[in-house]
Structures are given as C-alpha cells and as structure tokens.
Amino acid sequence: MHPFTYERATGVSDAVRRASAGAGDVAYLAGGTNLLDHLRLGVRAVDRVVDVSHLDLAAVTELPDGGISLGAMARNSDVAAHPLVRERFPLVSAAMLAGASGQLRNMATIGGNLLQRTRCVYFQDTTTPCNKREPGTGCSAVEGYGTYNALLGASERCVAVHPSDLCVALAALDTTVVVEGADGPRRLDFADLHRLPGEHPERDTTLDPGDLITAVELHGPAFARHARYRKLRERASYAFATVSVAAALEVTDGLVSGVRLGLGGVAHAPHRAHRAEQLLLGGPATHEAFTAAVDAELEPARTGPGNAYKVTQLRRVVPAVLAELAGAGAAGAR
Incomplete structure (x- = not known):
C-alpha cells in the first residue's frame, strides 16, 4: 500500500480547506467501503486521507416542499429504514436494500454511494490495462470479458457501467446534490453530477478537487410514492445489477399522466430514460406501449457478443414493472 497521511476534519469548511490545500492526491474517508478496498488492492494511491466520517x-x-434532505454521512441502512423515506420515496428505500450486503449498508454513506467508482472487473486487476485506473493504457473490456459492458454512453476508452443501485433511483426523481467547495456551497442537479467517459474515463464526476458532498435532497414528483425498483443479478445478494429499473407511474383514465424511469447496468453514468418517458406520456398504459418505449430508448444501444442479453432483459423487466404499477394504480382507483 502506498503510504499516506491521515487527517481528521473538525467541520465541513475545515475538511474542504484540508483537501484543497497542498499537493498530491487527496481522498475523503466516510464509510470507506469503496476507498479502503482500492487502497489495499493498489488500485488507487493517495497522499492524504481526510476523515469526514464523524x-x-x-x-x-x-x-418545506414535502421533500427530504439526506445528510451525506447518513448510513445506507438508516436511510432505507427511515419512515419518511419509505413513505414518500419508496424507490430510494428499495434500491438501497437491493445494494451490497447488510454489513456494507451499515457502514456505507449516502455521499459515498454517489461517488463510488464506475468500474468493471479489469479496474481492480492491476495486471491489466485500464484507462480508468491508468489513463492511456487501454481498455481491456473492449475486447475482453464484456458481460457487464455498457449499452449506452460508452466510448472506446471505457465501457464500464455505473454500479450504484441508489443512483438509479435518484436518476428517476427530482434530486439535488448539495456540495461544499473552495468557493463555498453550491447545488447541482443530480443529472449534472456524473459524466460519461469520453476521452477521460478516469473522471467519474464533474466535482472539483476538494469538493465535499454534504447532502442529497429528494423532491417530487408527487406520484413518486407509486413506484417500484427491480434488479436483475446473478445471485440473490451482494452482486451488481446486470440490469435494473427504477419506475414511478401515474395513470389517469387509462392514459399515462406521469412517468419516471431510471435504468441501471446500461451506462457509464446513472441513466434517465428520457426518450421512453416522452413516448409514454399521454399514451395508453399498455404492455405494448411500454415495450415500444423501451425499444425507443435502446435504439442507440451498442451491443457486443457478451452483453446483448441486457437488451432482452430490459425488454422484459421494464414493461413488466410498468404493467405492475399500472395494474396497482387501477386497483387503487377502484
């Protein structure tokens, strides 16, 4: 392990000051479930660690608007079990309970979840080329093991998919990320936090060095209470999604009057299915319409021999979840 110094921040402004001062690579330590693994494996080397966990x-x-503010150091297990979250934003609770394991959820934090590295199996294998780990060395996954490769938003430099379950749910909601930086606090729309790989896959987010996420705010839509999170994976727990869907649906007189769709396992960043939403809005709440919307969303998808199955999975699971919500809504209306 590369030697580093440890510093314990006394407050938010002190943490930012410490992380922004001096030379070298600096990392914040919160739950540590992602960072410590990478330090031990030699995937990442830092010069200083600033502890913000306390x-x-x-x-x-x-x-005031009926939304919820989640502190960045709130533990995943606590947020998933919180009555306000379960009542108003069940997508968030369900997505968090689908992620990792109980032990990890007890340590992992909200802010850390947003910042976990987008990665594939080659990222953690230091014997292989990886542009995300070592820029300019190449992407082993392009011609190698591609079962988990992205369908959308990838580049020839990186084809990894974002691993977070929580972020799929946040992509489907009206979410604001509160950040403290060297110039003070600012607010980001969740869609502006993560970036696609392009020419620089080593950069996962748009944050500046030293920026610290302090909170995540959940707002509407009002029909977010009528939602489902569905995750397909190779084993029942402690596995990344092959694909996942976060869906909220409102149906009025048989027509879709409100819809939100977040897709996981498909892109380098959490993916909001805007094309599918636009196609569905105002149309019939039928299985055929749901399938057509998925097909439209996946029209620009680029598949390889290892990941084409994801298209089949999405064409099955997304319409099934939407049909389930439409049926539940109709039953509630009666």
Whole structure:
C-alpha cells in the first residue's frame, strides 16, 4: 500500500480547506467501503486521507416542499429504514436494500454511494490495462470479458457501467446534490453530477478537487410514492445489477399522466430514460406501449457478443414493472 497521511476534519469548511490545500492526491474517508478496498488492492494511491466520517451530516429531515434532505454521512441502512423515506420515496428505500450486503449498508454513506467508482472487473486487476485506473493504457473490456459492458454512453476508452443501485433511483426523481467547495456551497442537479467517459474515463464526476458532498435532497414528483425498483443479478445478494429499473407511474383514465424511469447496468453514468418517458406520456398504459418505449430508448444501444442479453432483459423487466404499477394504480382507483 502506498503510504499516506491521515487527517481528521473538525467541520465541513475545515475538511474542504484540508483537501484543497497542498499537493498530491487527496481522498475523503466516510464509510470507506469503496476507498479502503482500492487502497489495499493498489488500485488507487493517495497522499492524504481526510476523515469526514464523524461530521454532523447524518440527519434525515423534511423539506418545506414535502421533500427530504439526506445528510451525506447518513448510513445506507438508516436511510432505507427511515419512515419518511419509505413513505414518500419508496424507490430510494428499495434500491438501497437491493445494494451490497447488510454489513456494507451499515457502514456505507449516502455521499459515498454517489461517488463510488464506475468500474468493471479489469479496474481492480492491476495486471491489466485500464484507462480508468491508468489513463492511456487501454481498455481491456473492449475486447475482453464484456458481460457487464455498457449499452449506452460508452466510448472506446471505457465501457464500464455505473454500479450504484441508489443512483438509479435518484436518476428517476427530482434530486439535488448539495456540495461544499473552495468557493463555498453550491447545488447541482443530480443529472449534472456524473459524466460519461469520453476521452477521460478516469473522471467519474464533474466535482472539483476538494469538493465535499454534504447532502442529497429528494423532491417530487408527487406520484413518486407509486413506484417500484427491480434488479436483475446473478445471485440473490451482494452482486451488481446486470440490469435494473427504477419506475414511478401515474395513470389517469387509462392514459399515462406521469412517468419516471431510471435504468441501471446500461451506462457509464446513472441513466434517465428520457426518450421512453416522452413516448409514454399521454399514451395508453399498455404492455405494448411500454415495450415500444423501451425499444425507443435502446435504439442507440451498442451491443457486443457478451452483453446483448441486457437488451432482452430490459425488454422484459421494464414493461413488466410498468404493467405492475399500472395494474396497482387501477386497483387503487377502484
């Protein structure tokens, strides 16, 4: 392991000051479930670690508009079990419970979940080329093991998919990320946080060095209470999704009056299915319409011999989840 110095921040501004000062690579330590693995494996080497795990950023509070603020240091297990989250944003609770294992959820934090590295099997194998780990060395997954490769938004430099379950749910909601930086606090739309690989796959987010996520705010839509999260994976727990879907649906007189779709296992960044949503809105809430919307969303998908199965999975699971929501909505209306 590369030697590093350890610093314990006394507050948010102190953490940012410490992370922004001096030379070398600096990492924040919160739950550590991603960072510590990579330090031990030699995947990442840092010069300084700034501990923020004890900062007073773990509160889950109600916002004036009926939304919820999640402190960046709130533990995944606590957020998933929180009554406000379960009632108003069941997508978030379900997605978090589908991720990792109980032990990891007890340690992992909200802010850390948003910042976990987008990666494939080659990223953690330091004997293989990886542009994300070592820029300019090549992408082993392009011609290698491609079962988990992205369908959308990839580049010739990286074809990995974003691993977070929580972020799939957040992509489907109205989510704001609160960030403290060297110039003070600012707010980002969740869609602007992560970036596609392009020419620089080593950069997962749009954050500046030293930026610290302090909270995640969940807002509407109002029909977000009527939602499902469905994850397909190779084993029942502790596995990344082959594909996943976060869906919220509102049906009025047999027509789709509101819809949100987030897809996981398909892209380098959490994917909001805007094309499918636009096609569905105002149309019939039927299985045929749901399937046509998925096909439209996947029209620009690029598949290889190892990951073409993902298209089949999405064509089955997304319409099934939407049909389930439409049926439940009709039953509730009666």
